[in-house]
Amino acid sequence: MEKKQYTSPIAEEFAYEMRRQTRKAKIINYAPVGVLAFFFALLSAIAPGFLSLYNFRTILNQLSVPLVMTMGLTFVILLGCTDLSGEGLGGFCGCLVTLLVINTKNANDFGAPAFLIAICCGLAVGLFSGFIHVKGKIPSFMVTYAISSIMSGFAVMSYRGQPAMAKDPLLTKITSGSVLGIPYLTVASLLVFVAAFFLQNYTRFGAYVMAIGDNEAVARNTGVNVDRIKMKVFIWAGFCIGVSGVISAIRVARGDVGLGKDTVFPAITAVVVGGTTLTGGKGGVVNSLVGALIVTIINNGLILMGVNMYIRSALQGVIIIIAVALSVNRGKKVIVK
Amino acid sequence: MNETSGSVLDILKSMLSSENLSKILSVASIVVLSLVFVAINPRFMVSRNITNILNDMSPLWVMACGVAFVLMLSSIDLSLGSIASCSAVMLTVLFNSIGPGAYIVVIIYGMLAGLINGMLHTYLKIPSFIATLCTQSIWQSVALLISGAKPLPMLPPVWPYIEWVKITFGVVPILFIISFLLMLLYTVIQKKTKVGRTMLALGENESAARLIGLNINQAKITAFFLSGIAASVGGIIFAVKLKSGIPTVGAQYNLMAIASAALGGVALSGGKGDILMTIIGAGLIIIIQNGMNVIAVDGYWQQIVFGALVLIAIYMNADHNRRDLVVK
Amino acid sequence: MGKNILFTARNITKKYPGTMALKDVSAELFSGEVVGLVGENGAGKSTLLKIIMGNEQPTEGVMTMHGIPFAPKTPIEANNMGVGMVFQEQSLIQNLTVGQNIFFGMEDKYTRFCVLNKRKMHEDASRILEDMRLNHIRADRKVSSLEFATRQMVEICKVFHVVKRSGLDSCLILLDEPTSVLSDGEVRNLFENIRLITAEGHTVIFVSHRLDEVLEISDRIIVFKDGEKVDEVLTAEADESILYEKMVGRTASGEYYKVSDQVEPGGEVLLETRDLGRRGYFRNVNLTLHAGEILGICGVVGSGKEDLCAVLCGDESPTSGQLLVRGEGKKFGAPQAALKNGILSIPKERREESIIASASVSENIAMSNFGNISKIGLISKKLEKAQAENYRGKMHIRASSLDQKVGFLSGGNAQKVVFARALASDADILILNHPTRGVDVGAKEEIYSLIRSLAVQGKGCVLLGDTLDECIGLSNRLLVMKDGEVTRECDASPGNKPEQVDIVKYMM
Structure with missing residues (x-):
């Protein structure tokens, strides 16, 4: 008898609307997997030699650099920031490696620790970018864009004119070796993925990154040291860029500043196509793995079909535009600048 | 009221000083650097070098004027350099087929490229750095495809079309005059039109600008549009100066143009900036570059x-x- | 009654530039009771909650908690003293699980060697949820996959946990409009939980616009009006009508609102809506606005009046119904399209929504209409200055010069600049959204005269008043909204102004 009615029709309408949005978001969540399946099927049909064991190995090989880059970038984008420093920084770390192992330019022979040194450099530069972004309140895209230019300058400076060729037998050993048919370099990149997965899901850090991207004010009010987390993210991104620079240097055994070129673009494509939104707080490393796979197989398929490399990079641009346009929140009135 | 106005005055003072600080520093460093370079190398101030500096400065200045609009919105245009490269290549190729009409076609191309950037950003709501990063990649690819990835020289039959470049007024070359005129036009747009005012307002406070009833999309698109034109004019200047269409000529100028605008006082947080001041930034950058050379x-x-x-x-x-x- | 005093506030005053949000508020809360806070919008409830939570600091006055001085600088400090709050807007992190959200910021317990033991976290979270009879919510689900109302329950659960964790015998929990998105069953569940935790000795402050709910759950009710605590009643001795009366208090004299200047609206219909609606916000709104008329819209926060306003000025799109301007059906994509049809709004949040702080006074005045100050399409500095000078004289804008940046003006003067812009825009339909918010008393009167003069000039105004009194005093006609629908429409011509109590009845 005493059944009081609390809710009004308009509140029910509101609840219904929210439910609809939740449902829609769920579907969109799985879209990247669908896209991957679609391209896989399409390329199997039209690209000659796509469906072969040899080609799968090639794909795994091609996956390594974008995957590592993507893992770093994912965290940055989850924050709602960007890191464009990969081009210069990746090149610099690559150059550094070739100059530290046995090479044509100098008498260094550090062996494997050379990798570590180069990666640490990436880490340090990441910290520097993060510091300037956070403390100077300068938008991250601007900071990292400038840092990229600075680091390419240092990269060229490191070898002055003629790039160093690495002569270390260690490198050939690494490039030719494999476990269970998976090349060492790909294994390394998968390890980075595992680390990223762990960071995101099983540490406080991962939860805080998500929180800052979703709602920075809430994170701050809960006592999270937002600035420190942001800097840590840029350090992690620097680490990943360092690793990817080292991997590319090992692969071509040549320390050219161009090593970092055309790595940032596919990485951003992969993150966005995978469903991590540029506004932050949504998506994650698994999404990015799917994204990296999509980007890699498309690129691989286009190579197999004999498409010009310039057209390939232009196509990548078109893909990002479409992916971002599909993923942005159309209801928002004020858009990200 | 009185106690607040006191503290307000203090804030005003500090704002004023910090606002002008970068400009004052820029001007001071131009003077200092010029003196340093003269001391190191007396040839620096020779009139031929001055003409060289002004000539080198013109494409950069033009591009800086364009990108200043975009930065004022607190957006960014990363495609500037490749639009310029593409323009240079297109001009060289089109001279052979349509003659001087190529100038117009290339500028129209710049307008279109800018419009595309603006529309991607506004209608598809893509953040500007992503949108222009994509178009940067696209236009760079187009430039490389047209040119076959190598510099295209302008052949003797088309030299008459670029004869005018050699005109100078005293030590001032005509290319510099052209950039000056473009800057003048852009200054008028910024200071004297509704669109220019809207850009400043929306850089500072987009929600307010929207509710005031300003046309936000139009202003954003216009900013990218002007940036596109500036980039293509920059490309034309590169091409006629070097007598060739180099498919990567603009690449390094992207950062330099942004640097020039920033040194001229444009703030990325929006709402602040002056096209006129880009001359200081561009001057400083070119003097450093020239001095280093x-x-x-x-x-x-x-x-x-x-x-x-x-x-x-x-x-x-x-x-x-x-x-x-x-x-x- | 042998109860312990848990929390006291003595002479709390909060001043904002130009206004007093709280005046000399004192209160005592006992352990184990539920205290309802009621009052109109802007009566000071939210400010008080913010001060208790440490989001704001009082200008004067002291608080104690458990008998010791209590002056939190941040919400975390408040949490540590056993004070927690559920905000109106949800503060959960969408992409984390329910458990991660409940333990957000206190992962230490579950971290060993940098590894987060999520399973244990989820187990503990499930136990907490069970304690609150929320067994149906799984702790390992992501928040983004939950229903909106369920999220609200998780949020409440999180706050309960945060304060309990402080380890104190009795804690204080602030609930700010917690029921607005909940379904019937969930409201009942929430009430049960409130009773459970108060039985344990905790205290709850319950803020709601729904008086029936306040009457049902609270033991005592504190009534606020204009930043002052006007009364404190035991729920047993109160009913809705008593509360209404206390909330509205006495009416300001008609002359304060320049009622003698009120004009009879002209015949022309400027704006009309037919069954206008926006899904989830309001529906079936029919209104007509004549030339020279001031149409007041009353309603509590969440009644849909703000959303109606946003639709009228083109900021949002309606999902149903029609909007007619001078008899013609219109659809606006953006406020700019509305302005072309002569509709301009004066937004609520001045600093965020209506001034360009770094632009000068004259530039701000010119923003909505460049036609006035342009020659052959180019802006003339001279005309711009002349226009600004004109309005400065007319509206008594106190600025050191016309080049002064608007960001440095006081609230009242900045608002006058906004009005000057509205006048210069030539728009004849003005949407005034809290036009006197954050404005000092002197400037308020000037703005009232201004609004009257707008009506005299034949402009039509839709008014969302800062207080109900203001809304009644200024308007020719009133619409009352509740839960997204118009519940009453009444005349408010001079000498025939309705009593506030009669209006409030339809609002809550």
């Missing part, structure tokens, strides 16, 4: 120096009073 410093230093300059200039222009500002 004259005293034979390696080229890679330039990237390092300009990268650092961007950071410093933007840091100085940023409004550090706004504690609550969330910067992504």
Whole structure:
């Protein structure tokens, strides 16, 4: 008898609307997997030699650099920031490696620790970018864009004119070796993925990154040291860029500043196509793995079909535009600048 | 009321000083650097070198004027350089087929490229750095495809079309006059039109600008449009100056143009900036570059120096009073 | 009754530039009771909650908690003293699980060697949820996959946990409009939980616009009006009508609102809506606005009046119904399209929504209409200055010069600049959204005269008043909204102004 009615029709309408949005978001969540399946099927049909064991190995090989880059970038984008420093920084770390192992330019022979040194450099530069972004309140895209230019300058400076060729037998050993048919370099990149997965899901850090991207004010009010987390993210991104620079240097055994070129673009494509939104707080490393796979197989398929490399990079641009346009929140009135 | 107005005055004073600081520093460093370079190398101030500097400065200045509009919205245009490269290549190729009409076609191309950037950003709501990063990649690819990835020389039959470049007025070359005129036009747009006012307003406070009833999309698209035109004019200047269409000629100028605008006082937080002042930034950058060439410093230093300059200039222009500002 | 005093506030005052949000508020809360806070919008409830939570600091006055001085600088400090709050807007992190959200910021317990033991976290979270009879919510689900109302329950659960964790015998929990998105069953569940935790000795402050709910759950009710605590009643001795009366208090004299200047609206219909609606916000709104008329819209926060306003000025799109301007059906994509049809709004949040702080006074005045100050399409500085000078004289804008940046003006003067812009825009339909918010008393009167003069000039105004009194005093006609629908429409011509109590009845 005493059944009081609390809710009004308009509140029910509101609840219904929210439910609809939740449902829609769920579907969109799985879209990247669908896209991957679609391209896989399409390329199997039209690209000659796509469906072969040899080609799968090639794909795994091609996956390594974008995957590592993507893992770093994912965290940055989850924050709602960007890191464009990969081009210069990746090149610099690559150059550094070739100059530290046995090479044509100098008498260094550090062996494997050379990798570590180069990666640490990436880490340090990441910290520097993060510091300037956070403390100077300068938008991250601007900071990292400038840092990229600075680091390419240092990269060229490191070898002055003629790039160093690495002569270390260690490198050939690494490039030719494999476990269970998976090349060492790909294994390394998968390890980075595992680390990223762990960071995101099983540490406080991962939860805080998500929180800052979703709602920075809430994170701050809960006592999270937002600035420190942001800097840590840029350090992690620097680490990943360092690793990817080292991997590319090992692969071509040549320390050219161009090593970092055309790595940032596919990485951003992969993150966005995978469903991590540029506004932050949504998506994650698994999404990015799917994204990296999509980007890699498309690129691989286009190579197999004999498409010009310039057209390939232009196509990548078109893909990002479409992916971002599909993923942005159309209801928002004020858009990200 | 009185106690607030007292503190308000203090804030005003500090704002004023920090606002002009970067400009004052820029002007001072132009003077100092010129003196340093003269001391190191007396040839620096020779009239031929001055003409050279003005000539080198013109494409950069033009591009800086364009990108200043975009930065004022607190957006960014990363496609500037490749639009310029593409324009240079197109001009060279089109001279052979349609003659001087190529100038117009290339400028129309620049307009279109700018419009595309603006529309991607506004209608598809893609953040500007992503949208222009994509178009940057696209136009760079187009330039490389047209040229076959190598510099295209202008052949003797088309030389009459570029004869005018050699005109000088005293030490001032005609290319510099052209950039000056474009700057003048852009200044008028910024200061004297509704669109220009809207850009400043929306850089500062987009929600307010929207509710005031300003046409936000139009202003954003116009900014990218003007940036596109400037980039294509820059490309034309590169091509006629070098008598060839080099498919990567604009690449390094992207950062330099942004640096020039930032040194001229445009703040990335929006709402602040003056097209006129880009001359200071562009002048400073070219003097550094030229000075480095004259005293034979390696080229890679330039990237390092300009990268650092961007950071410093933007840091100085940023409004550090706004504690609550969330910067992504 | 042998109860312990848990929390006291003595003479709390909060001043904002130009206004007093709280005046000399004192209160005592006992352990184990539920205290309802009621009052109109802007009566000071939210400010008080913010001060208790440490989001704001009082200008004057002291608080104690458990008998010791209590002056939190941040919400975390408040949490540590056993004070927690559920905000109106949800503060959960969408992409984390329910458990991660409940333990957000206190992962230490579950971290060993940098590894987060999520399973244990989820187990503990499930136990907490069970304690609150929320067994149906799984702790390992992501928040983004939950229903909106369920999220609200998780949020409440999180706050309960945060304060309990402080280890104190009795804690204080602030609930700010917690029921607005909940379904019937969930409201009942929430009430049960409130009773459970108060039985344990905790105290709850319950803020709601729904008086029936306040009457049902609270033991005592504190009534706020204009930043002052006007009364404190035991729920047993109160009913809705008593509360209404206390909330509205006495009416300001008609002359304060320049009622003698009120004009009879002209015949022309400027704006009309037919069954206008926006899904989830309001529906079936029919209104007509005549030339020279001031149409007041009353309603509590969440009644849909703000959303109606946003639709009228083109900021949002309606999902149903029609909007007619001078008899013609219109659809606006953006406020700019509305302005072309002569509709301009004066937004609520001045600093965020209506001034360009770094632009000068004259530039701000010119923003909505460049036609006035342009020659052959180019802006003339001279005309711009002349226009600004004109309005400065007319509206008594106190600025050191016309080049002064608007960001440095006081609230009242900045608002006058906004009005000057509205006048210069030539728009004849003005949407006034809290036009006197954050404005000092002197400037308020000037703005009232201004609004009257707008009506005299034949402009039509839709008014969302800062207080109900203001809304009644200024308007020719009133619409009352509740839960997204118009519940009453009444005349408010001079000498025939309705009593506030009669209006409030339809609002809550």
